[in-house]
Amino acid sequence: MxxxxxxxxxxxxxxxxxxxxxxxxxxxxxxxxxxxxxxxxxxxxxxxxxxxxxxxxxxxxxxxxxxxxxxxxxxxxxxxxxxxxxxxxxxxxxxxxxxxxxxxxxxxxxxxxxxxxxxxxxxxxxxxxVAGGIPVIKAIREGLAANHIERVAGIINGTGNFILTEMRDKGRDFDDVLQEAQALGYAEADPTFDVEGIDAAHKLTILSSIAYGIPLQFENCFTEGISKITRDDVQYAEELGYRIKHLGISARTSTGIDLRVHPTLVPLDNMIAKVDGVMNAVAVKGNAVNDTLFCGPGAGAGPTASAVVADIIDIAREISIEPLAFNSLEDVRVLPIEEVETGYYLRMQALDKAGVMARVASILSNNGINIEAIIQKEPAEGEILVPIIMLTHKVQEKVMNQAIAEIEDYGDINGSVTKIRVEHLN
Amino acid sequence: MxxxxxxxxxxxxxxxxxxxxxxxxxxxxxxxxxxxxxxxxxxxxxxxxxxxxxxxxxxxxxxxxxxxxxxxxxxxxxxxxxxxxxxxxxxxxxxxxxxxxxxxxxxxxxxxxxxxxxxxxxxxxxxxxVAGGIPVIKAIREGLAANHIERVAGIINGTGNFILTEMRDKGRDFDDVLQEAQALGYAEADPTFDVEGIDAAHKLTILSSIAYGIPLQFENCFTEGISKITRDDVQYAEELGYRIKHLGISARTSTGIDLRVHPTLVPLDNMIAKVDGVMNAVAVKGNAVNDTLFCGPGAGAGPTASAVVADIIDIAREISIEPLAFNSLEDVRVLPIEEVETGYYLRMQALDKAGVMARVASILSNNGINIEAIIQKEPAEGEILVPIIMLTHKVQEKVMNQAIAEIEDYGDINGSVTKIRVEHLN
CATH class of the missing domain: 3.40.50.720 (NAD(P)-binding Rossmann-like Domain)
Incomplete structure (x- = not known):
């Protein structure tokens, strides 16, 4: 030839x-x-x-x-x-x-x-x-083509994963690690695309399109970054048996497509929780194959070139399929974030006095939200505020937002409530 | 159409x-x-x-x-x-x-x-x-086609991985777990193909052919099973910072293709060490992409059907490439196991008296073998024998076999030396 x-x-x-x-x-x-x-x-x-x-x-x-x-x-x-x-x-x-x-x-x-x-x-x-050297587009589009894909969840931004890994391993602060990541060349001078999840949302948009046969719709992807995650959150998550990862998650639900990028608590024993540093990983759940995970370097000259050249070889081999895997796309509705159901990690500062915890618990309960675990810390030396950390079962985001508004209105809670979503990915 | x-x-x-x-x-x-x-x-x-x-x-x-x-x-x-x-x-x-x-x-x-x-x-x-629902043939043959593949290492038999996981998690014996695996339907009534590595050798033969463009040659694959692994070995490996996995490993070396299935100590922080139960995983190292890992269920109706139907869809899409990925195969020599270089875990029973450890160390040293770590246990109540466990640096298998023969000849060592290969996969 x-x-x-x-x-x-x-x-x-x-x-x-x-x-x-x-x-x-x-x-x-x-x-x-x-x-x-x-x-x-x-x-x-x-x-x-x-x-x-x-x-x-x-x-x-x-x-x-x-x-x-x-x-x-x-x-x-x-x-x-x-x-x-x-x-x-x-x-x-x-x-x-x-x-x-x-x-x-x-x-x-x-x-x-x-x-x-x-x-x-x-x-x-x-x-x-998407995901640099990991051939995950090919995996979903061809390797798992037999499946009705149910969920895609991925660590698809190496910079963010590096920052979260360092925060956990070394108890460092976000800003401190970000500066190091910039010095190492892992993060850009303007890190917005990486740490605010825009880059991950671009990639998730593409993965979702080929997974479900829906149009590309970056504008409908809910996006939240990791810049507000504190080292305390990282530490409390570990105490609760979870790890914070910046995930792109999309799923097919009975009411529409779930499409979102945000910091997420994942159980420690889930394989994706074990993917550290600048590595990327994409977990794909299909109705026939069940759970698969694809890991590898998500950026860099060699890994990205590996994927570019694989595409060139496919063309040389005359392999040509629909770019979005399906010969016809279905315009399934994307869920607004208020309709999404997840578990929640909540962290708040409470006055160190009797009855505060009970009041917060009753606000949650009155909104139909079940508590899975609570950590209440002793106040630090000379502090009158104590952190309260709660894990909840799954609930719709709009219900959680209502409960949080009520908690923030309660006089014995100081400032705003930190909310991080929880996914068991099972 | x-x-x-x-x-x-x-x-x-x-x-x-x-x-x-x-x-x-x-x-x-x-x-x-x-x-x-x-x-x-x-x-x-x-x-x-x-x-x-x-x-x-x-x-x-x-x-x-x-x-x-x-x-x-x-x-x-x-x-x-x-x-x-x-x-x-x-x-x-x-x-x-x-x-x-x-x-x-x-x-x-x-x-x-x-x-x-x-x-x-x-x-x-x-x-x-190969590897059930994980599209690893496609990943190597197409997704990583840009790479000069350097190594493939995989947990490609779920039964074996289930047995080793149970031995570690619950301190159980091989025979005990094998019986449970048979009761659960994970292992056949005659478990030889699974536990003696024949099934894994079939799969590794296929993976190696498409990774390196060499002919299929099952007969040249060195195969050792897990039936002699004791729960002590599993435990000592953990103490040393390693986990025992039954791996298929193939690599391209300057003197030929390394092609072998055997129990292997892998560092605990390597992703493949974290793949538990009946899950499979294949790690592929290419000169452009570096390290990638593909995980998922290696057997069962749904996962295997997922892969069968993916092949059917490829044919329906008129995707057709050389079955072994290369349009011409190169008949590269496969290394006999004696020429393979790995690290070693050695376990032996020694008389509990002064100078025994020094003598063993000097036999290794005289054969040019460096010791990386030693565990010497106290003798159990009423025992006159103590276990000695050693990790060595990399050395050719024939050199190690010679040293082991000398150790076994030494009067203060009782019985034979258990030898398990160590791979850092870095």
Missing amino acids: KPVKVGICGLGTVGGGTFNVLTENNHDIARRAGREIIIEQVGTRRPNPACDTSNTQVTDDIFAVAENPEIDILVELIGGYDVARELVLKAIENGKHVVTANKALIAVHGAEIFAAAKKAGVTVGYEAG | KPVKVGICGLGTVGGGTFNVLTENNHDIARRAGREIIIEQVGTRRPNPACDTSNTQVTDDIFAVAENPEIDILVELIGGYDVARELVLKAIENGKHVVTANKALIAVHGAEIFAAAKKAGVTVGYEAG
């Missing part, structure tokens, strides 16, 4: 990694793909010192790659929304397959891009956009 | 599960496959009370399914070697695709079957043969 010619746009961390994986592993890759895969052209403004491009055509105009008639597959690794969208649509219009690692692009502009690709008869690969 | 017609041969646990998954999930499956998948015929001697076959053609002659001109895909779920081989070859000869869950068949007769399929231009799917 004739070689497949690739044009790489963007030669940063992932672009450079892709260049090097295609070059260094070309023997194995050609044996697997059944044909040579050649880097025909690279579009980049800046050279990458990790890449030897001396035998490669390099242009500083990425759109020249989209116009190059020699190129079969355009690899979009420039990131961002607008230029990336324009570049990808231009490549598709010119009959090229596209491979991208850009989850923001797919989560927000995926519908438009896939429609254009369908019209042009080309493939769009985006495995690298 | 016109429907795909399937014939299922064998309606036992997995056959029944496949029948039910295809029936119950047919809406999602058709949306994913882009066409209907119809069970055209079932070949079985016995009905399965879990399956409603009232609207399905049933024959007691499985070869009639292979001859049925309506059928596109024959699903072989009868198990065993000879009849299964004949059935599969007949189906291929008649131009049918084949899907099987039979690892023994693929590990032993795979080369012949794949050659016949290539000649006939049909596909053979066998995802269900």
